[in-house]
Amino acid sequence: xxxxxxxxxxxxxxxxxxxxxxxxxxTDDARAPEGILERYSSRYxxxxxxxDLPRTLGYVSxxxxxxxxxxxxxxxxxxxxxxxxGLLRFIGVRELASGAxxxxxxxxxxxxxSRVAGDAMDLAVLGTGLRPSNxxxxxxxGAMLTVAAITALDVVASMRDSSQSSEVFRVVRxxxxxxxxxxxxxxxxxxxxxxxxxxxxxxSRFSPMLEKVTAIDEKRSHWVLRGxxxxxxxxxxxxxxxxxxxxxxxxxxxxxxxxxxxxxxxxAPGGRGTFVSAMMHFQxxxxxxxxxxxxxxxxxxxxxxxEDLRRFKSLLETGEVPSTRGQPSGRRxxxxxxxxxxxxxxxxxxx
Amino acid sequence: MRANCWNGVRDLRVExxxxxxxxxxRDAIIRVTSTAICGSDLHLYDGFIPTMLAGDILGHEFMGxxxxxxxxxxxxxxxxxxxxxFPIACGNCFFCQGEEFSLCENSNPNAWIAExxxxxxxxxxxxxxxxxxxxxxxQAEYVRIPFADVGxxxxxxxxxxxxxxxxxxxxxxxxxxxENCNIRPGDTVAxxxxxxxxxxxxxxxxxxxxxxxxxxxxxxxxxxxxxxHCKAETLDYEQVNVLEALREMTGGRGPDxxxxxxxxxxxxxxxxxxxxxxKTATFMGTDRPTALREAILACRNGGTLSVPGVYGGFLDKVxxxxxxNKALTVKTGQTHVxxxxxxxxxxxxxxxxxxxxIISHHLPLEDAPRGFQIFRDKQEDxxxxxxxxxxxxxxxxxxxxxxxxxxxx
Numbered sequence: 001x002x003x004x005x006x007x008x009x010x011x012x013x014x015x016x017x018x019x020x021x022x023x024x025x026x027t028d029d030a031r032a033p034e035g036i037l038e039r040y041s042s043r044y045x046x047x048x049x050x051x052d053l054p055r056t057l058g059y060v061s062x063x064x065x066x067x068x069x070x071x072x073x074x075x076x077x078x079x080x081x082x083x084x085x086g087l088l089r090f091i092g093v094r095e096l097a098s099g100a101x102x103x104x105x106x107x108x109x110x111x112x113x114s115r116v117a118g119d120a121m122d123l124a125v126l127g128t129g130l131r132p133s134n135x136x137x138x139x140x141x142g143a144m145l146t147v148a149a150i151t152a153l154d155v156v157a158s159m160r161d162s163s164q165s166s167e168v169f170r171v172v173r174x175x176x177x178x179x180x181x182x183x184x185x186x187x188x189x190x191x192x193x194x195x196x197x198x199x200x201x202x203x204s205r206f207s208p209m210l211e212k213v214t215a216i217d218e219k220r221s222h223w224v225l226r227g228x229x230x231x232x233x234x235x236x237x238x239x240x241x242x243x244x245x246x247x248x249x250x251x252x253x254x255x256x257x258x259x260x261x262x263x264x265x266x267x268a269p270g271g272r273g274t275f276v277s278a279m280m281h282f283q284x285x286x287x288x289x290x291x292x293x294x295x296x297x298x299x300x301x302x303x304x305x306x307e308d309l310r311r312f313k314s315l316l317e318t319g320e321v322p323s324t325r326g327q328p329s330g331r332r333x334x335x336x337x338x339x340x341x342x343x344x345x346x347x348x349x350x351x
Numbered sequence: 352m353r354a355n356c357w358n359g360v361r362d363l364r365v366e367x368x369x370x371x372x373x374x375x376x377r378d379a380i381i382r383v384t385s386t387a388i389c390g391s392d393l394h395l396y397d398g399f400i401p402t403m404l405a406g407d408i409l410g411h412e413f414m415g416x417x418x419x420x421x422x423x424x425x426x427x428x429x430x431x432x433x434x435x436x437f438p439i440a441c442g443n444c445f446f447c448q449g450e451e452f453s454l455c456e457n458s459n460p461n462a463w464i465a466e467x468x469x470x471x472x473x474x475x476x477x478x479x480x481x482x483x484x485x486x487x488x489x490q491a492e493y494v495r496i497p498f499a500d501v502g503x504x505x506x507x508x509x510x511x512x513x514x515x516x517x518x519x520x521x522x523x524x525x526x527x528x529x530e531n532c533n534i535r536p537g538d539t540v541a542x543x544x545x546x547x548x549x550x551x552x553x554x555x556x557x558x559x560x561x562x563x564x565x566x567x568x569x570x571x572x573x574x575x576x577x578x579x580h581c582k583a584e585t586l587d588y589e590q591v592n593v594l595e596a597l598r599e600m601t602g603g604r605g606p607d608x609x610x611x612x613x614x615x616x617x618x619x620x621x622x623x624x625x626x627x628x629x630k631t632a633t634f635m636g637t638d639r640p641t642a643l644r645e646a647i648l649a650c651r652n653g654g655t656l657s658v659p660g661v662y663g664g665f666l667d668k669v670x671x672x673x674x675x676n677k678a679l680t681v682k683t684g685q686t687h688v689x690x691x692x693x694x695x696x697x698x699x700x701x702x703x704x705x706x707x708x709i710i711s712h713h714l715p716l717e718d719a720p721r722g723f724q725i726f727r728d729k730q731e732d733x734x735x736x737x738x739x740x741x742x743x744x745x746x747x748x749x750x751x752x753x754x755x756x757x758x759x760x
């Protein structure tokens with residue numbers, strides 16, 4: 001199978017991208033998401049071996065293809081069907097295409113199935129060589145047996161690759177739809193970052209989507225989201241994992257929204273502060289509420305989480321969030337009033 | 352208050368806008384006493400920098416009197432006279448702590464836009480597009496300064512505005528350009544562009560020990576300043592072939608360092624200059640790197656290319672092969688002004704340089720649009736314009752008085 005597949009599969013197996021883990025809070029260490037460092041370094045260094053089955057079949061295709069294209073007469077005699085030079089050339093070109101696909105494309109599946117289709121065609125052609133009038137039908141029968149064996153290999157490789165690919169797509173799709181993950185480096189200690197995030201009343205300071213988060217007790221808190229048109233969306237949340245200086249995970253337990261998240265604080269290499277990695281999972285309920293929440297998240301929830309982390313960093317490092325809200329400007333034009341900056345400035349009057 | 356607002360390409364208007372107020376704890380508000388038009392403001396004027404909005408207040412070179420500080424600012428108080436650096440820097444992040452202030456990670460509220468274009472965002476700047484923060488600039492009567500505990504420095508009363516104003520940008524920018532050349536005794540430095548940054552680069556190169564500086568421009572007044580006040584040898588690129596002349600003047604080897612103080616709106620002539628004009632005029636290109644190409648080709652093997660000139664986007668036909676095969680070092684960046692303000696203020700106090708020599712005009716803030724036009728078109732021997740809020744508009748020519756030549760020791 002292709003190398004990108006193994007990366008995602010490996011990731012899935014370690015549970016780092018699993019929504020279930022985020023929702024459960026992953027209190028046991030085996031299921032806890034790994035730190036951003038280990039994950040990316042392993043993702044980019046553990047390339048699999050080069051001589052896997054699809055690759056081998058690719059080389060076989062290229063060999064057969066070259067033989068068919070360059071020496072069709074010899075090949076047609078070899079398989080007991082002399083005089084079919086044109087057909088052999090065509091088969092050669094087809095094999096070259098399959099081989100090129102298998103050796104150069106990241107996704108092997110369609111090219112493996114193209115080989116299976118080609119095998120079926122070859123068997124049909126060779127079948128015509130078994131007719132009694134063919135003096136070389138013995139050679140044709142031998143060729144058929146060889147092709148049948150290769151066909152079996154092709155089918156095995158194709159089916160195995162297909163099942164792995166769908167697994168890959170499942171994981172990838174989940175990552176895009178629901179799980180959002182970003183990392184920011186903060187010039188403070190993991191302990192400082194953890195303490196600031198752990199005080200839930202701070203959350204709304206760097207996540208402006210939230211109007212207010214108040215602690216109910218040690219574990220539970222009440223969240224209020226600022227809805228469109230002043231409408232409030234509220235839910236209760238509980239902390240499911242709390243490792244001081246290292247990690248916090250939480251999930252909603254009642255209310256309008258199903259939400260879970262976790263944040264990990266890792267010492268950055270070389271003593272350069274902390275890598276803060278947040279993983280968020282949103283699952284808005286159906287109907288009216290879903291619309292409201294998705295509106296709030298904007299077209300790109302990824303952007304929201306990334307900007308929240310950026311504000312978290314600024315607060316920790318400078319004590320404030322950079323802003324131009326309420327600064328003066330001259331008269332804004334049509335385009336300006338469509339942008340956030342344009343709307344948030346105090347416009348002058350016509351002079 | 353009154354403020355110089357961008358309203359479109361070559362459309363500036365001085366308008367009535369609300370006064371600025373404190374937004375964050377580390378803010379300060381200053382009353383502007385002097386503010387200058389920068390060569391890089393002309394890129395905004397000509398529409399080369401994206402993400403400008405109608406109504407944006409321009410200006411990033413300014414100084415004045417503190418009138419209000421936020422609760423987080425303890426080193427300044429109302430009444431202090433300060434010069435302000437053009438990049439906004441927090442002083443706390445990885446880059447600020449390494450004194451790379453123009454790369455501050457916490458001062459651009461619109462960092463995500465810059466990240467789309469450049470991969471990462473530099474610091475926010477005053478009055479220089481929304482991609483770089485969208486902060487209201489200083490060509491106004493009042494301006495808000497974020498992180499005021501880090502940026503502005505107090506200046507002594509006996510030095511007038513004209514002497515210290517350029518600590519805000521062009522003097523440190525020219526100085527950093529020369530410092531980036533890593534000048535060693537005996538070095539020859541070539542400088543493209545004799546605008547304010549180029550002139551300060553020439554002066555700074557001599558301060559840092561250069562043996563010779565060769566300056567390249569085409570505007571007679573600028574070449575005269577480079578020659579007479581900065582002691583540079585000069586080349587008029589409309590009269591001579593610059594590459595040939597530099598080769599001859601340096602014994603065939605080429606200058607040890609080349610400084611491109613021109614940036615993305617180079618004029619030049621010849622095939623590539625025309626090519627660039629056509630491309631930028633038809634929105635197929637973003638920059639006109641004529642001076643940059645010439646500086647790369649002129650530089651000696653193993654030399655240094657220093658680029659204080661502003662480039663914004665994607666440059667075409669840049670001879671990168673020459674950079675590799677001649678083993679050039681390339682140094683560039685927006686200026687880390689905060690790093691240079693105090694040492695350069697000392698040079699001014701010692702009388703080693705008087706930066707006011709570049710000023711050709713003092714104009715009232717109300718005349719800002721006309722100032723941009725004459726600065727852009729190099730009319731009236733314009734080299735640098737200082738805008739004064741509250742200054743009376745003159746009837747008639749409205750031209751400021753040229754300053755006496757400076758003395759460079």
